Amino acid sequence: MSTVILLLVTGLGLGALYFLIASGLSLTYGLMRVLNFAHGIFLTVGGYASWWIAVRLPFGDPWRFLVALLGCLVVGAIVAAAVEIGLIRPLYRRHVEQVLVTVGLALAFTALVQGTFGPDPISYPAPSWTQGVTQLAGANIPNSRLLAIAVAAVVFLVLSAFLRFTRWGLIVRAGVENRAMVAALGIDVQRAFTLVFALGGVAAALAGALGALYFGNIDPERGTATLIFAFIVIVIGGLGSFTGSALAAVVVGLLQQFMNYYASVYWGFSAAGDLSVVLLLAVVLLWRPQGLLGRSVG
């Protein structure tokens, strides 16, 4: 039983990370119809920035972690906005070329990080309480997982409130449906693009910093590796659906965690979770191509 609890929480923790990355992707795609392959670099930026700041601060935890976290969010927002303005905006409406450019950026940036900081994972100075465990129904739950879940829940609520109650949130929700009409109401949709891109960058940077706690280190490849699962999450959840990506992130995280554990215990096959996620994608596509919460067109 305690195993199940542990798997449940760690699965939710994984889902939390996926949600943080997928939410930005979902909104970006829904509003801009851009598939941002470079989204993974925001995660990398978040991880490396928070590490870089943390090791240079003269004081310790908990302030060190919080300051580093705040710093990496700012860096994430700036980098995301820069990418949008410099690379995406000039290619407005040329969707395939936007994809290609983000692919190039992802490759170049990851290589740059590898070249500058080395290809090996770098150990992260995590606050000691995040490395501890909490007793929950007989299971020892790593605190980093609980933190990830809490943060993701807060982000979900904040973004939902943003979408529901603010004017920019209204613009984003309308733009996801029909951005030409939003412009025809006199609204500068480009600014909404930059905003959404920056929000996605912040969420992904957050995932990077939390991932550093989760795995205990930062790694140049983690952004791209997680990105692929984020893609699967948003297709399963329904492209452009914010709540869909949250739901799908939870499902994927749980499935992956449970399958990886049980398959390795019973069959010695530790990647079953990853494969079953792909299988889930295939099943969803066959049964409901628009995704769990996506709108079926036509």
Add this chain to the structure above:
Amino acid sequence: MLRQPRSGRSTVAAFVIFALLAAIPFVDFEIPGLFNGPLNEPGTLQLLALCATFAGVALSYNLLFGYTGLLSFGHALYFSTGIYVADILLTRYHWALLPALAATFAAGIVLPFVFGAVSLRVSGIAFAMVTLAFAQAGSILALENPGRLTGGEEGLGLDVTNLPNFLIGVVNTRYLYWIALAYLVLTFVICWWAVNSRPGKVWLAIRENERRVEVMGLNPFAFKLLAFTLSGFLATLGGIVYLLLLGGATPEVTTANLSLALLLMVVLGGAGTLWGPALGGALYEYLDFRLLKLSSSSEIASLPGWLRAPLAEPLFILGALFIVLVFFFPGGIAGIAGRLRRRPRQQPIPVDVEVPPEVAQ
């Protein structure tokens, strides 16, 4: 619209070029700077054969992306199917060559057919991501080494006992070169046929405007699946050639990086043109080979740190090249050549597909 190559002159030109390429193993000629030895030396032939192989695989991807407008991020899956299936059958199960080839051919038809049927349930960006996911699954399988079949991270060396003698040994590299060249000619001819055939015209129509194809009473799904299966099959063939050239399989060929490299090859050469992607594939493979040497060379090592770090990473150059291409040369080499010659019929189709809402088929 892609203009048909004026049949007469272009056919002769293509024939002459391929005849010249076939004659290379007899040419004891050095091109210093480009190659390390004379053209008919095994080392050079090996590199040329690799270039020819990737030229063919790039053409197979061009069929999917350039002609039909289907942006797939998982083409490496079918390429690596050719490599791994043939390797496993020959090495782990000790099959004879012909049955192994036949089985690999079958896999190269069945796999893209099945995965295509599922992936094509969605279109546009969702399709791209689904193809990526399926290819990732293949990559995971290769690394996981189920039943100790794939060799995991180290890969699987090819057991050559069942191969005919003329395919084994450095001295016989010329035969492998000719096989690679034959593969390139085959894919080239098939793509040529595609431009002129009825399915080929429908593919081009699908890329332009899928709705109109439906209105014409045709079923776009069937044609897209045909394109997917055919291009997957051609990639599998390329995988077999690649296996013979390298003498083994490694998991690198299953990665998303290879799918992206194929995309770059096609964009570099000029998506939707006939010879562009072939040139792009050959050029990319050549550069990949040379850059690897360059990045570990003394010239790079002597550069200041901030310059050395990125340039020492081949993927950085690849990524930067992508960005430069898209912004400044979206038509690729074929586009540049077209502009130089001012012949509108050589103009490649701009890489721009208006992404439709994600629709169920």
Add this chain to the structure above:
Amino acid sequence: MSTPTATRTLLEVDDLHVHLGESHILQGVSFQVPAGGVTALLGRNGAGKTTTIKAILGLVGRSGSIRLSNRELARMTTHEIVRLGVGYVPEEREVFSELTVAENLRLAERDKRPRYDLVFDVFPELKQRRAQAAGSLSGGQQQMVAVARALLNDNQIILVDEPTKGLSPLMVTKAASALKRAAQAATLLLVEQNLQVARNLAEKVVVLDEGRVAYTGDVADLLADPALARRYLGAGGH
């Protein structure tokens, strides 16, 4: 013969060209819309009426000159044009189905004091359905939202594209009277296939035929001549 009045020209379109793919949809359209009142833009299906509206708004690529109160629009982006005081009621309504009626209207607010009193006076039903998702409204109600969006702000001109399309006869009457109210507040450029409505609302008419202006003049003159009407408007007039 119509009496020339000293009305200023509000909108002047000159040599407007639009290419979509291989088609040359608008081949040098030129016309003027006088300030005040309603100008109808008529023509057969495919003549280029909707394209003209979209070109004025910058929703399609265009070349030529479009001047609104002497401001050149041809180089401006859509939202900049709209902010000059251009309302738009699109052919397909294009209300945001996931948003409520109130949110649809709130999104359309441009001025400091949006005219909700006018909107709810013309469309009392919208006041009742404020919290309803726009996607669950009937066609006629969605049309109300679409027109309300244009009424909300103080616009120089409102571009209205086939407002009565697909509506029941009762709704057509309601829509027409709503547009009459709108015309009191702003100039209207009205695309219509329903000639009864056009005759009812408009004074002047511009007729397009295959991407070019074929006739300009008074509505009454055009519709009084059945042969002329049939030639330009096809056999579908009613």
